[in-house]
Amino acid sequence: MGASPLPSSVERLIEALSRLPGVGPRTAERLAFHLLRTPIVDAKALAGAITTMRDTTRPCVECGHVADQERCWICRDEGRDAGLLCVVEEALDLVAIERTGAYRGRYHVLNGTLSPMAGIGPGQLRMRELFERVAAATAAGTPIREVIIATNPSPEGDVTLLYLQERLGDSVAAVTSMARGLPFGADLQYADAVTILRSLEERRGVE
Amino acid sequence: MGASPLPSSVERLIEALSRLPGVGPRTAERLAFHLLRTPIVDAKALAGAITTMRDTTRPCVECGHVADQERCWICRDEGRDAGLLCVVEEALDLVAIERTGAYRGRYHVLNGTLSPMAGIGPGQLRMRELFERVAAATAAGTPIREVIIATNPSPEGDVTLLYLQERLGDSVAAVTSMARGLPFGADLQYADAVTILRSLEERRGVE
Numbered sequence: 392m393g394a395s396p397l398p399s400s401v402e403r404l405i406e407a408l409s410r411l412p413g414v415g416p417r418t419a420e421r422l423a424f425h426l427l428r429t430p431i432v433d434a435k436a437l438a439g440a441i442t443t444m445r446d447t448t449r450p451c452v453e454c455g456h457v458a459d460q461e462r463c464w465i466c467r468d469e470g471r472d473a474g475l476l477c478v479v480e481e482a483l484d485l486v487a488i489e490r491t492g493a494y495r496g497r498y499h500v501l502n503g504t505l506s507p508m509a510g511i512g513p514g515q516l517r518m519r520e521l522f523e524r525v526a527a528a529t530a531a532g533t534p535i536r537e538v539i540i541a542t543n544p545s546p547e548g549d550v551t552l553l554y555l556q557e558r559l560g561d562s563v564a565a566v567t568s569m570a571r572g573l574p575f576g577a578d579l580q581y582a583d584a585v586t587i588l589r590s591l592e593e594r595r596g597v598e
Numbered sequence: 599m600g601a602s603p604l605p606s607s608v609e610r611l612i613e614a615l616s617r618l619p620g621v622g623p624r625t626a627e628r629l630a631f632h633l634l635r636t637p638i639v640d641a642k643a644l645a646g647a648i649t650t651m652r653d654t655t656r657p658c659v660e661c662g663h664v665a666d667q668e669r670c671w672i673c674r675d676e677g678r679d680a681g682l683l684c685v686v687e688e689a690l691d692l693v694a695i696e697r698t699g700a701y702r703g704r705y706h707v708l709n710g711t712l713s714p715m716a717g718i719g720p721g722q723l724r725m726r727e728l729f730e731r732v733a734a735a736t737a738a739g740t741p742i743r744e745v746i747i748a749t750n751p752s753p754e755g756d757v758t759l760l761y762l763q764e765r766l767g768d769s770v771a772a773v774t775s776m777a778r779g780l781p782f783g784a785d786l787q788y789a790d791a792v793t794i795l796r797s798l799e800e801r802r803g804v805e
Binding site for chain 1: 603604606607608610611613617618619624625631632634638640641642643644646647648650651652654655664665666670672688690696
């Protein structure tokens with residue numbers, strides 16, 4: 392094989408690109424060459440966008456969504472129904488629900504699901520923040536009426552749903568889950584808006 | 599739909615990522631969130647790799663390959679056979695040939711193919727540089743013995759091949775092209791008719 396046929400700076404970029412999810416070595420090569428041929432302003436715009444995003448964002452202290460201030464724009468929006476809380480696994484699930492334009496409540500991002508197999512318990516997720524949020528709302532005389540647990544229809548999502556139902560059942564008037572219009576094994580963040588909308592409209596009490 | 603559910607810096611990164619070849623809006627979203635969650639040093643390493651590559655590379659003045667000096671490492675390598683020249687469409691084709699470890703000649707990168715439909719003539723490619731290179735080698739008393747035209751087996755690749763064969767035929771002892779036939783590991787029953795026809799036409803005696 393001999394030496395690499397490419398300058399080390401190109402090799403380093405190919406290596407960095409191949410660490411991205413779903414990007415194999417050949418795709419990384421193709422992307423690197425695209426970035427080599429594209430106008431330099433476009434290539435640097437991508438590099439700058441990565442740096443700027445990391446330098447200017449952080450998790451919202453209240454809900455855990457991506458924010459560019461201490462609290463995200465949803466938590467700051469007084470027009471949002473503070474009595475309705477939707478619990479999601481990831482911020483991308485929140486994005487998918489927001490795309491329907493139909494939900495006017497607030498969110499809580501767990502940053503994952505319970506997974507005894509992978510050693511992920513309540514302590515590794517934003518569970519304590521959720522319970523404190525619910526308790527604080529009750530203490531303030533503005534209790535949360537309903538918590539919609541919008542975990543993915545997967546074994547881990549269901550374990551998380553059942554755990555939250557048990558933990559929240561006494562402190563919240565209604566704990567609901569997304570209707571299973573979603574096919575089992577699907578990923579919420581890839582579902583189409585109509586499916587998500589149906590699942591929201593037909594949410595049911597957890598028995 | 600309303601406002602974007604994401605900070606503008608995240609939206610800008612998603613937009614920049616979706617300009618990459620083969621990256622749709624959902625993949626761009628997934629990549630952006632990966633870059634949001636990955637350790638900050640990894641995200642910044644990718645940004646830095648893009649910038650460094652663009653700041654430190656340029657086309658080799660001789661062959662057009664990616665280089666970090668005026669001439670690429672292949673053109674600088676005195677051990678390479680200067681009498682053998684392989685013409686490729688793209689630098690990635692050169693990389694693929696180098697991977698075999700079997701070729702010891704030099705290269706010339708065209709940066710594309712002739713394509714009358716797309717308005718790409720010889721002037722848009724590194725053709726003049728090729729003819730000048732061949733003429734200069736002859737004038738220096740070290741003529742190029744053989745030019746291998748390794749364009750892709752496509753209509754545009756074939757047009758380019760025929761054009762170069764005509765233009766170089768008088769000034770170079772041998773103009774050759776890559777053998778066309780069944781790729782290693784291919785299944786004859788699934789091969790397309792053109793490939794089978796070529797393989798039949800160019801059949802060779804079994805030694």
